[in-house]
Amino acid sequence: MRFLRQTWAIAAKDLRSEIRGKEAVNASVSFALVILLLFSFAFDLEPEQIRDIAGGLLWLVFTFAGTLILNRSFARELVNDCLDALLASPVSGAQLFFGKCVANYVLIIVVECISLPVFAIFYNVRLPQRLALLFLVMLLGTWGITVIGTLFSAMTVNLRLRELMLPTLVYPMLIPALVGAIELSRVLINGGSLAENMIWFRILVAFNVIFTILSLALVEIVLVG
Amino acid sequence: MSPQNYTFMFFGFTVAWLIVIGYVISIALREKNLRKELDRVKRMVEEGEQTRR
């Protein structure tokens, strides 16, 4: 119980500071819109073809925009030695990490909820009737991105080339989750049934469970040593 | 046997060996640089100790 309370304290701190400043979400949403614009130049496709690649496009937008938020996650604590203060506090490394995960997760979901309708409008993609299922896939996929991204944000926080290193390290690691999310999204947008594609669902869930546990176990080593 | 097949096989083997040789050369170069650096630092330590005496 105490674990959750302290985790929530960290998450609330990050969310409150973001609500007041709105820097990360604004930058992230703008970036998502720019990517959607660039993709419109890169691809000039018929509606049926767009629906085939919609899943992939969507998750590329989500991942790139999400990286902006993840980068700031631990980097924002470097100013005024806040990170040292947090590490010295009674909050354990796992609680600090999990709190930041929750905060990042909420922020990325917000960005996704804004990007999804914009994507549907720009590319004339009719969103599936069962929007709830698509939302479920978004929730699962985003957790995978958040967990890995937050851990690697902690790992690269003290490096010179932090902004460069985070994407380079994170994107290859995210591939199982991304592939699962992309396949499920593609199936749903094309009106297919989730039941026939349960394998991707399982990969997504397995990825989330395994890496959440692994991250919670190893984050103390990454942060403190 | 089609000559094209042999050409590609030759390419394949060549690439593999080039990578191996390239890697071994890079290791050898690193060895040379490390030895030079080690000697330099050892000299630095000795000079430091001499000036202290």
Place this chain on the structure above:
Amino acid sequence: MRLKIIVTLTAVAGLILAWNLYRIFLQVPDEANQGAIFRIIYFHVPAAITSFTGFYIAMFSAIGYLVTKDLRFDSIAASVNEVSLALASITLCTGSIWGRIIWGIWWTWDPRLTSFFVCWLIYVGYFMLRRAIDDPTARARLSAVLSIFACVDIVLVWKSIEWFRTQHPGPVLEIRGGGGMAPGMEAPLWWNFLALLMLATALILIRTRQETMKLEIDALRRHAHAF
């Protein structure tokens, strides 16, 4: 003593490779469907297996560092990963050339090739991380965690092949089930595997010594600047 081991390993590996090359090129008959190009398998498959094994050995060495805090484990992990990365590069290149002949394309995004490429990318990132950190202890700690994550992730990436139709030739060796190779053709593969393993071990020993030398230089430099 160490130098003797390295030289012996390299010499024996070299002999096996030379003898095997003779067998591969002159004694083994051309394969029915693929023709001459299939001989690439004698380097492609051993390189793939060796590099994969290397990554996992490095992970155990990294765990060894996290448990004992002895930097020698970190040196071993880094060296093994580096040699494995070189072998992985060989695997990708030879696989691509093999594919060009067999399937007519230099590359295809089928799961086996893709997951190997992902593995390669992750370890390139591993070495970028190592270069970006100056402090040896922090470098050892963080690259150990990355190594563990990478090895767990690779399993997940690899698992997706079993649920995907693949363009890669089906399993050819006995241990994987599926069509086997004719008995005369299989032996050179295992000999090559042994030779590559020995070559890799020799290279790893050299690299580990270099890593230890680097640590020594760092310590001496700190000693020199302390005055």
